[in-house]
Amino acid sequence: MNENILLEQISSCIDCKNCNEVCDTFLVTQNPLQSPNGRLKIAEKVFHNKEIAEEEKFGLYTCTLCALCDLRCEQSIEISKIIHASKIKLVEQNKAPYEIHNKIIAGIVDNDNSVGGNPEERLDWLPDAYRKSEVYENKDSDTLLFLGCMSSFRVKESASASYEILKQAGFDFKIFEHEPCCGEYTYSAGKLDLAKKTFHDNFERFKKNGIKNIIVTCGGCFYAFNNVYPEYVEGWDIKVNHIIQVVHELEKNGKIKLNKLKREVTYHDACRMGRKIKDMDIYDEPREILEKCGFSINELEANRVNSLCCGAGSGVRGVDSELCISMGSNLVNTAKDDEIISSCPLCVFNFRYVDYKKKLGKNFRYITDCILEALEK
Template sequence: MSVFDLIDTPALLESTNQCIQCEACLEACCTSDTADGPSMNPMDRLTVINRTLKGYAPLPDEVKALYYCTECGRCDGTCPQEIPISQTIADGKVMMVSKGFGPLEKHENMIKGLFKNRNAVGKPAEERLDWIPDHLKQKVKFEEAEGDTLLYVGCLSSYMDKATAAASLEILMAAGEDVKLLRDEYCCGIYPYNAGKWEEAKAIFTDMAETFKQAGIKRIIVPCAGCHRAFSHYYPRLLEDFDIKVLHIAEVIKELLDAGRIALSPSTQSVTIHDACKMGRKYGLYDIPRELLKACGATLSELPENRDEALCCGSGSGVRSLDAPLSMKIAGKVLSTATEETLVSTCPFCIFNMNYTSRKTEAGKKAVHIATLVRSSMANA
């Protein structure tokens, strides 16, 4: 069976047929008023998918519009027809690839680089573990050690947001959590999956699943929202019998705090919380980050649009690698509505894009991961 057979084409056609062109989704979409070109909104993307399913050959700009969707899911809650819009667009990209219309050239180049470097950011594979703090290098355990819990750091935290990686490991080890790392951590494969290149994604998924099996892994802890989404939803979709438990580091920190295994020395600080799309709308992780921030002594400020209605940071589903200026425009909206200098997120992608945007636009804001803030508040820090 071809991997493309996993797409329920009749359901895809039904979803797109249900669209009544009411435009309710347009205001919710982060690209409808920021991206240049036609069809840069959920409604028109559904139309493109529908027509292509019926034999129409989409124009290059129409295919591009699908790939400029961040899959944030904000449009899903606005549809009066209850169409699962973001999932429909995601599956629509897979259909485009199966028909030879996608992905875009930049995707192809990114995926080639991923297979070459084993990461999605084009960095040398041998530098992936450089984030490990010096004082833990002789104490950290790797895959051959006993134990069934893996800290899977992910590409962004390994290379671009090392503070998140280090904080996650330090918290777990300070709490006595029996956790180990992979010496040769491979990219989770979310990039080719989101590009609709499922054959390539499945190759990575299969490789990683075998690595987990050989290492005896039954539980994976991740600081990355993208990796969480991949392991909890995408792997089970393409692989049979993938049932490893996946937890975000924030969930584990809450468990450790409740069990008295870590202690915090609260300090007065004011922060604005940003609900990352994949941990918020896609997973429902809203309360725990807020509880952790309060435990750290933080005065919490909410963005005007938060929780289910939170604004996307603009980097999701590979959009930042396609169009960095567009991602910056979208991130700029988040930064402009934050009342505090520090924003806290559960996603390294959001953190990287918001910090990059802030530097380039001199917005004067800084984004940090929830794990980094907790680590700075620990009694033994």
């Protein structure tokens, strides 16, 4: 984004501070440097190449980029975009990111994943019954099921259940034997040049393998392929869907049948399933399919477009894990049920981390795992 346009937007701020009222990080810390309004002022300094204090850099890097503040600004200031752009600028000035980001990004470069996973174990989630017959990219299909780092390594049932449902529905797709990272982590940390290289390398590989459609399980990958790749990759023409859109369609067309489980659950909308996703919001499909599974859904106070971040967005957990835990537990504590479902494996993983730290005793589940439980075999 053009810096002059960003500065113009910043100068239109009237300091009403309405945005601060919805910012999770500000509500937890009460630190103005960790508020949207405060971050805009830091970003302004960054764009003017002024020195910023360590606490100001920390303010920028503890933003989850959840974009909730954007909805509150009557001046239509794209606050979260500006914060992200200022991180990119800080990296250009060799003042960012943090060591933790560099360590994780080195892991992505060396091992193709952002979670410290052993690349040899990337496909451990693949059900044994299918392992023998799987031919990976050699299969003649133009649809790729892209699992991403979180599903492949940390919330493996989100990968295996998604794969299994598509197989049982007779859906035509393939997976990569050695899947790359989508680049979202690198991008949100502000390392734009490296992220752009990842985007271009991945596009080349998708093209080489005849990919015209990508199905993702992760909100982060969804955001990257749907919003970011089209901005930086010339000729990007790949259609991107989230697995829940595909499963919703399969159910509608009678390709899968679901039993009624009859339980009450809470559903959490990930930021990168709705307000962060350009030209799409996926709020109805997960609810409709969960209802078809017999679940009765109790809504969180903050839901759909107003949903709160799980606390881990944009690598905040690595920068301030206590803040991340506070945000996650504040959200989870508003849930009526012990069983909480999300369509993003990062949310599920982070909630489980929060649960472990706070001993909440809740059960966090990825949506296709619940659908698989209800699937008529």
